[in-house]
Amino acid sequence: xNKAHKLHKxxxxxxxxxxxxxxxxxxxxxxxxxxLKGTQARIAMLEFLxxxxxxxxxxxxxxxxxxxxxxxxxxxxxxxAFEKIGLVRRCDFxxxxxxxxxxxxxxxxxxxxCKSCKRIDNIDKCAAQKVQRVVEEMGYSDISHNMEFFGLxxxxxSKG
Amino acid sequence: xNKAHKLHKxxxxxxxxxxxxxxxxxxxxxxxxxxLKGTQARIAMLEFLxxxxxxxxxxxxxxxxxxxxxxxxxxxxxxxAFEKIGLVRRCDFxxxxxxxxxxxxxxxxxxxxCKSCKRIDNIDKCAAQKVQRVVEEMGYSDISHNMEFFGLxxxxxSKG
DNA sequence: TTTCGTGCAAAACCTTTGCAAAGTG
DNA sequence: CACTTTGCAAAGGTTTTGCACGAAA
Numbered sequence: 001x002n003k004a005h006k007l008h009k010x011x012x013x014x015x016x017x018x019x020x021x022x023x024x025x026x027x028x029x030x031x032x033x034x035x036l037k038g039t040q041a042r043i044a045m046l047e048f049l050x051x052x053x054x055x056x057x058x059x060x061x062x063x064x065x066x067x068x069x070x071x072x073x074x075x076x077x078x079x080x081a082f083e084k085i086g087l088v089r090r091c092d093f094x095x096x097x098x099x100x101x102x103x104x105x106x107x108x109x110x111x112x113x114c115k116s117c118k119r120i121d122n123i124d125k126c127a128a129q130k131v132q133r134v135v136e137e138m139g140y141s142d143i144s145h146n147m148e149f150f151g152l153x154x155x156x157x158s159k160g
Numbered sequence: 161x162n163k164a165h166k167l168h169k170x171x172x173x174x175x176x177x178x179x180x181x182x183x184x185x186x187x188x189x190x191x192x193x194x195x196l197k198g199t200q201a202r203i204a205m206l207e208f209l210x211x212x213x214x215x216x217x218x219x220x221x222x223x224x225x226x227x228x229x230x231x232x233x234x235x236x237x238x239x240x241a242f243e244k245i246g247l248v249r250r251c252d253f254x255x256x257x258x259x260x261x262x263x264x265x266x267x268x269x270x271x272x273x274c275k276s277c278k279r280i281d282n283i284d285k286c287a288a289q290k291v292q293r294v295v296e297e298m299g300y301s302d303i304s305h306n307m308e309f310f311g312l313x314x315x316x317x318s319k320g
Numbered sequence: 321t322t323t324c325g326t327g328c329a330a331a332a333c334c335t336t337t338g339c340a341a342a343g344t345g
Numbered sequence: 346c347a348c349t350t351t352g353c354a355a356a357g358g359t360t361t362t363g364c365a366c367g368a369a370a
Contacts, residue, residue, distance in 0.1 A: 092252040131287040139314030147307040154299030231352050
């Protein structure tokens with residue numbers, strides 16, 4: 001069974017300001033800083049991720065970048081590398097599939113996934129910051145978080 | 161490789177009021193209401209989960225309830241059934257392992273996982289409620305959420 | 321040139337499924 | 346007794362690993 005790989009596109013624009021190229025430049029900079037080589041595969045993935053934003057599963061990326069003839073394994077390894085240096089964030093929608101999204105201060109947000117039609121909406125407000133302060137007070141540093149919401153969207157509700 | 165299965169115990173008491181048995185009673189009630197049979201396996205798991213609370217992976221439970229001679233598959237199926245009727249909540253710590261925790265209104269909370277020593281602390285404050293209101297305004301109903309924090313605990317920080 | 325990254329094949333791992341036997345109400 | 350649940354075995358799907366070849370600095 002090929003679970004819920006095809007999820008709806010976002011219903012709102014993540015980047016109405018067309019700041020893709022800036023994000024890409026910064027990303028390539030981070031790559032250098034981390035002494036990772038600027039290979040074709042990595043550049044192709046960063047171009048895609050900064051423009052389309054996500055979240056995408058490794059298989060999604062493999063399919064959507066198939067003209068680049070990259071191995072799925074390379075995509076897994078590249079995403080792991082990107083995650084380690086903070087270029088992407090891993091999302092978990094609870095279906096056993098990892099999804100990744102380009103991460104930057106500006107772009108940080110969370111999602112609601114409709115339990116029925118699997119559509120994804122962005123939530124711009126990140127209330128986790130208040131909790132983050134609590135976590136800091138507990139003595140933690142270098143804090144990150146995951147937060148996803150699940151619900152029934154209005155369309156699915158009205159359809160019964 | 162057997163990833164981070166052995167996580168530290170919580171460093172604070174979840175239930176200083178010893179309300180295990182009450183929670184267990186209510187859980188068994190929910191079982192009946194959902195027309196699920198009160199089998200040995202289910203009762204053993206509920207006893208364990210209401211007392212020790214979690215979060216536990218299926219394998220954790222299998223190991224810790226090994227005197228009951230339950231098959232791992234039974235544990236998977238039971239957890240799935242419990243999750244469906246809201247008796248447990250699934251947590252994702254981003255390491256590819258599902259962990260489950262007994263869920264009740266009183267017990268609802270989130271975690272911080274130390275990236276280094278894997279210790280888990282509870283966060284009692286659930287700031288997700290404000291975001292939940294935003295999600296409601298977007299038209300969603302029947303909303304649930306996952307939220308986990310990751311950081312470096314003070315012990316690990318001082319050890320370098 | 322030296323180090324790092326990629327592709328391919330295979331393995332590891334967690335989770336799910338099918339079916340006969342046993343248990344529950 | 347009718348129906349659900351369990352155990353066992355096997356399969357499924359995602360992710361990881363090993364190694365030789367190729368690419369980047």
